[in-house]
Amino acid sequence: MTDSVSDGTPHLRRSVGPTQLALYALGSMVGSGIYGLIGKAAGEAGSAVWLSFLAALVAALLTSLSYASLGSRYPRAGGAAYVTDRAFGIPVLSFTIGLALVASGLTSVATQSKIFAAIVADLAGWEASSPNIIAVGFLLILSGIVFRGIRESMWVNVVCTLMEVSGLLLVIASGLSYWGTIDYFEIPPERADLGLGVVVLQASVLAFFAFIGFEDAVNVAEECKDPERAIPFGLIVATLAAAALYVAVSITAVSVVPWRELAAAPSPLTAVLEKSAPSIPSELMTLIALFSVANTALVNYVTASRLIYGMSGQGLLPSFIGRVHKTRRTPHIAIAALLALLLLLVVAGQIADLAAATVLLLLVIFIAVNAALVVLKRRPGEASGRFEIPIALPILGIAVCSLLLITRLASADWRAPALAATLLACILALYAILRLTKASQR
Numbered sequence: 001m002t003d004s005v006s007d008g009t010p011h012l013r014r015s016v017g018p019t020q021l022a023l024y025a026l027g028s029m030v031g032s033g034i035y036g037l038i039g040k041a042a043g044e045a046g047s048a049v050w051l052s053f054l055a056a057l058v059a060a061l062l063t064s065l066s067y068a069s070l071g072s073r074y075p076r077a078g079g080a081a082y083v084t085d086r087a088f089g090i091p092v093l094s095f096t097i098g099l100a101l102v103a104s105g106l107t108s109v110a111t112q113s114k115i116f117a118a119i120v121a122d123l124a125g126w127e128a129s130s131p132n133i134i135a136v137g138f139l140l141i142l143s144g145i146v147f148r149g150i151r152e153s154m155w156v157n158v159v160c161t162l163m164e165v166s167g168l169l170l171v172i173a174s175g176l177s178y179w180g181t182i183d184y185f186e187i188p189p190e191r192a193d194l195g196l197g198v199v200v201l202q203a204s205v206l207a208f209f210a211f212i213g214f215e216d217a218v219n220v221a222e223e224c225k226d227p228e229r230a231i232p233f234g235l236i237v238a239t240l241a242a243a244a245l246y247v248a249v250s251i252t253a254v255s256v257v258p259w260r261e262l263a264a265a266p267s268p269l270t271a272v273l274e275k276s277a278p279s280i281p282s283e284l285m286t287l288i289a290l291f292s293v294a295n296t297a298l299v300n301y302v303t304a305s306r307l308i309y310g311m312s313g314q315g316l317l318p319s320f321i322g323r324v325h326k327t328r329r330t331p332h333i334a335i336a337a338l339l340a341l342l343l344l345l346v347v348a349g350q351i352a353d354l355a356a357a358t359v360l361l362l363l364v365i366f367i368a369v370n371a372a373l374v375v376l377k378r379r380p381g382e383a384s385g386r387f388e389i390p391i392a393l394p395i396l397g398i399a400v401c402s403l404l405l406i407t408r409l410a411s412a413d414w415r416a417p418a419l420a421a422t423l424l425a426c427i428l429a430l431y432a433i434l435r436l437t438k439a440s441q442r
Contacts, residue, residue: 013329015151016224021217021234027161028213028299029242034249035292037210043263045203047186050250052203057243060211062397063366064239065389066373067214071231072385075221078310080369085314087372092431097365098311099427101215104358105304110345111355112297113138119290135346143339146301149328150223153302160295167288168245171269174277175252182255205407211242216299219306232387308334357419363405370397
């Protein structure tokens with residue numbers, strides 16, 4: 001595997017090892033997970049919230065294993081867009097999946113940049129008009145890191161991930177003495193008629209999104225030294241490590257702070273630390289939150305740029321947008337295009353509804369990825385990878401993700417599904433325009 005082909009065309013640089021990839025995936029999961037979801041999940045499941053994270057682990061592990069197997073078979077940037085194209089050979093499907101993932105990454109980066117700016121402005125005591133300026137500055141710095149190179153992005157990710165995990169370990173350590181002091185199977189009384197199992201499963205739908213990070217790992221496959229081994233190792237280690245942290249943190253949180261108070265707290269883990277370790281400044285968790293937010297934005301920015309690069313290589317997007325910088329070995333045109341879109345999103349605001357819509361699309365994408373693995377495993381002559389799983393697992397993954405999607409649709413208001421449908425319509429319109437443009441140039 002080389003960084004450039006014989007004609008001198010630059011390719012992405014291979015510099016990522018298995019441990020870095022595991023930290024990369026873990027940073028993506030933790031950054032968008034437990035820090036923001038623990039309070040909401042406790043509100044739904046009460047003190048039994050830890051069971052919801054265990055149930056979510058089972059659901060997440062099915063799709064994680066499918067991504068791991070596909071990554072060992074086809075270590076290509078483009079992730080879901082590439083494997084669905086290989087499995088089904090329907091360009092419009094692959095194009096839609098790829099751009100839906102890009103849209104999800106964009107909304108995540110834009111959301112995190114606004115959160116980052118709000119935290120910084122609050123800490124510094126700046127005026128309400130400052131956050132947009134801070135958010136723009138944050139995006140410019142972020143794009144500079146992503147452009148600079150995958151090595152630099154990975155090192156920033158490692159630092160941020162270690163800070164995130166340290167924050168969770170601090171919460172666990174400070175609250176260990178509270179373990180065993182409550183009933184860990186208590187659910188909200190108003191939901192008691194549903195039973196423990198149903199309540200836990202309903203809350204696990206929310207907890208499932210704390211494990212999302214599969215696509216992020218697969219999309220840097222062309223920058224891994226040994227992707228066939230690194231991707232399965234990184235994904236499985238990250239998923240299991242995240243689960244262990246989530247369960248321990250959720251047990252600690254409800255042990256220290258009653259679940260009703262935890263659900264109402266603006267910053268649940270800060271509330272836990274204030275009670276279990278009052279001598280530790282509350283600003284410390286705020287600082288760790290900054291690292292968490294920055295890491296989530298960084299990982300999603302890298303993923304979106306590699307998706308565009310991969311789709312360009314597949315012929316799904318114009319070839320020029322996937323060009324790689326000769327010196328930095330990064331897809332610089334894709335990075336610049338994403339920056340322009342991100343700046344528009346941040347200035348325009350109203351990102352929350354778009355984020356809710358892309359969450360629905362992610363579940364559809366996970367269904368498609370599991371289905372792609374089933375098709376590819378059944379196809380005669382299709383080469384196996386270094387990490388294979390029984391065909392029953394992706395089939396179960398389809399069933400679980402379908403159930404989560406139905407549950408999510410039933411619990412969401414009409415705006416998220418409507419916006420998701422609108423986003424899909426826009427993607428299909430762009431596909432038609434690109435096809436017509438390509439046809440007219442022949």
